[in-house]
Structure formats: structure tokens, C-alpha cells
Amino acid sequence: MTSDQTTSTELSWWLIPGRFIRRQILPVLTDLRLAIILLLVIALFSVSGTVIEQGQLPDFYQSNYPEHPALFGFLSWKVIQVVGLDHVYRTWWFLSLLVLFGTSLTACTFTRQLPALKAAQKWKYYEEPRNFTKLALSAELEGVCLSSVTPILQQKSYRIFQETSQEKDDILYARKGIVGRIGPIIVHIGIVAILLGGIWGAMTGFMAQEMITSGDTFQVKNIVDAGAWSSQDVLKDWSVRINRFWIDYTPTGGINQFYSDMSVLNNDGQEVNHEKIYVNKPLRYHGVVFYQTDWGISNVRVRLNKSPIFQLPMVQLDTKGRGRIWGTWIPTKPDLSEGVSLLAKDLQGMVLIYDAQGKLINTVRAGMSIPVNGVNLQILDIMGSTGLQIKFDPGIPIVYTGFGLLMLGVVMSYFSHSQIWALQKGKTLYIGGKTNRAQVAFEQEILSILEQISSLNKTEKSE
Secondary structure, X not given: OOHHHHHHHHHHHHHHHHHHHHHHHXXXXXXXXXXXXXXXXXXXXXXXXXXXXXXXXXXXXXXXOOOOOOEOOOEOHHHHHHHOHHHHHHOHHHHHHHHHHHHHHHHHHHHHHHHHHHHHHOOOOOXXXXXXXXXXXXXXXXXXXXXXXXXXXXXXXXEEEEEEOOOOOEEEEEEEOOHXXXXXXXXXXXXXXXXXXXXXXXXXXEEEEEEEEOOOEEOOOOEEEEOOOOOHHHHOOEEEEEEEEEEEEOOOOOEEEEEEEEEEEEOOOOEEEEEEEEOOEOEEEOOEEEEEEEEEEEEEEEEEOOOOOEEEEOEEOOOXXXXXXXXXXXXXXXXXXXXXXXXXXXXXXXXXXXXXXXXXXXXXXXXXXXXXXOEEEEEEEEEEEEEEEEEEOOOHHHHHHHHHHHHHHHHHHOOOOEEEEEEEEOOEEEEEEEEOOOHHHHHHHHHHHHHHHHHHHHHHHHO
């Protein structure tokens, strides 16, 4: 075998993968049906990630999604954790769907949209009358000069290309709305940017949950969900203080809104940011977002006779889904041989006091005192705790940029790419055109142009 044959053989081996991709892979990737199926599957699992709580502890799913009976007959906590429905947006299969969908859009852009734009930027003059018979809209006008068409088209925002051939036949080509050909490309770029932003956020972001007592200072530690490339370096060198947490109640006793007054502190304890947050109004600092999502009762402050003030923790009791209630036990003797139970269901200051046998002794409000087991028990205050959900998602700016491009591309896509040809053969003017959308409006525009040409011709003849 000669060296030329060897080189030819090696080249053919290199060409085989490229030929296989062009003939086998690209037609599948650019298939509209594949894109629609991928979009529906992504939407389906996105809905599941919205309905099924994300990033919770295993105990949560075991209690809310039992095996017997399973939700819809199959959705149990085991299925959720095995498939990854408790962290849908970070699973390898969901990210693979996003990558495949983005690859399909990119392939479609390069193989269809860009060639279509390139073809639309070119123009070709019609030099024979038979060319106009191929157009959906065309007309023949006698005794009309081509020069009368140019100002009319310019008034309608057409860009005109015109020349005179060697045979002295006037030829004209005009177009407008080329931006409509760019619109779909911008749409594809916007969607790909959204997908890239989602993937980047899923791989580098994290989510944390904290329950902090009013008055406490904390650093974010309780990370419940994080991407494979996430880093908590953004949480260094600053902390957050809950200056105050409170709840506004309706006249009927329901919760109207709950608030957290928060300060961001640097390493020296100096306040660098301050915000009052509530539901749908978070605190943002260095890309970390603090959402107000929950609340609870953390402590109760009491005094027995003239003793120092005791701050006792309150825990949420298991009510089997019949409401939220917190409780604690208060000793009334130094040897802890006797005591009472204290229950509260909100921060309005109303507490229930029960004896050791579970009998209701009395109902009091914060600030009041009551004799119990030979001592004077004073309820000074009920302290609340704020439930915060903390998110860090570096992909959000990319996603927002993608949505901006998507909306811009959709608007641009509404512009029709309209083309008009005209040819002067002797005293006969051939004119016709076509458009890629808004056919009825284009027909009306052509009729309007023809009417203006006719009226202008009649005016010139009368003069």
C-alpha cells in the first residue's frame, strides 16, 4: 500500500464519524417532534418539583407519602427518594433532559434558522415576466412607469434594490421585515440561555433552612440541598441578626402576615444591610436570598414569686394534623417534684396552664400572674422564632437574560418578511410579492400599492 493510499484510508476513517453525525444524529436532533416531547417531559417533571416539596428530610416524606396507601397508587416516599423527586432540579436525568433539549435547539439554529436568515438576506431580480406567475400575488399594469413605484414602497418602509439592465429594462426588488427572520434565532438563544442558567444554578447553588429566635444572631449552616459544584464561601465574613419577629393577626384571630426585622452584620458586628421582610418580600445580600416562609414559638419567659426570670424552650407538639400548638413544663418546686404544663398556639399572648393530671387550671395572657401549687407564676412573654428559607442561585442572572431574549425574539418574530419584485418591459409593468406570514394584511398592502400606482398614473395622464 502506498503512502497516498494510507493517507486516504486514514482520512476516510476521520470522515466516517462526521458523516454519521450529519446523516443520522442531526436529523433526529433537529426533529420538531423530539423538541416537543422533551419540552413536555421537562414541563411534567418541573410541575412535580413544584407539587412535591423539595429538599425536606426523609422523615417528612415518610410521614406525608406513606407506602400504604400510596398516593395515586404508586407515589410513596421510597419512589420519591429512589427517583429523586425530592430534589428534581438537581438529578442527573433532569439535567440530561435540559442538555438534550438545549442541544436540539442549538442544532436547529445552525442547520435551519441561520441558513434561512442567510437566504433571506440575499436577493434575486426577476428579469422575465414568467417569473411573476410563480408568485401568489402579481399584476400587470399597462402604461405605468417603474419610477412611480419606488416612492410608494419607500413610504411603506421597504428597502429597495434597483438597477437597469443592458437591455434598458428596469428591475426592482424591495423587502422589509428581515428582523422577523432573526426573531426565531433570538428565541432559540433565549431558551438555551434559560437552560444554561438553570443547569448552572442547579450545579453551583444551594438551599438552606433556619428557624431563628427573635433577637438571635446566626450564620447560615443548615444546608438542606446543594449542587455538586456549590461552595458556601459566599456565606463567610458576615452574619444575620433577627432584631424582631412579629405577626399581624386579623380581627377573627387568623394570621394576616408575619414579619422579620433583619440586619446583616460584618465580622466586626457592624450593620451593613437592614431589611424588614415578609412573605414575597425577601432580603438579598451578596446573591443570597432570605425568604420568610414559616414561624414558630421558641421560648416563654416566666417568673416564680420573686425569682430571677427563667427562659424555657417550647417545642411543637404532635397534634395529628389538628393544628399547631407548642408546649413546655414549668417546675413549681425546687426539687422538680411538681410542675405545670403550659401550652400556646400563637403569639397573641394567650396560654393554657394544665396541672400534672392534665386538668386545665386557668387561661392567662402574657404579663399576667396566677397562683399555682402555692407559688405565684407570672407569664412575662412568649417569644417567637422566624422560619427562613435561604437560597443562593448564581444562574438567576443568566435565566433572566434568557427570558429577556425570549420575549424580544417573540416580538421580533411577529414582523412579516415581505418581498416585492417589479419589472418594466416596454410599457408593461409586472409587479408581485410574497410574505412568510400575515398573508391577508400583505394582500391588502399590495392592493393599496396598486391603487396608489393607478391613481398616480391617472393624475399624470390628466396633466
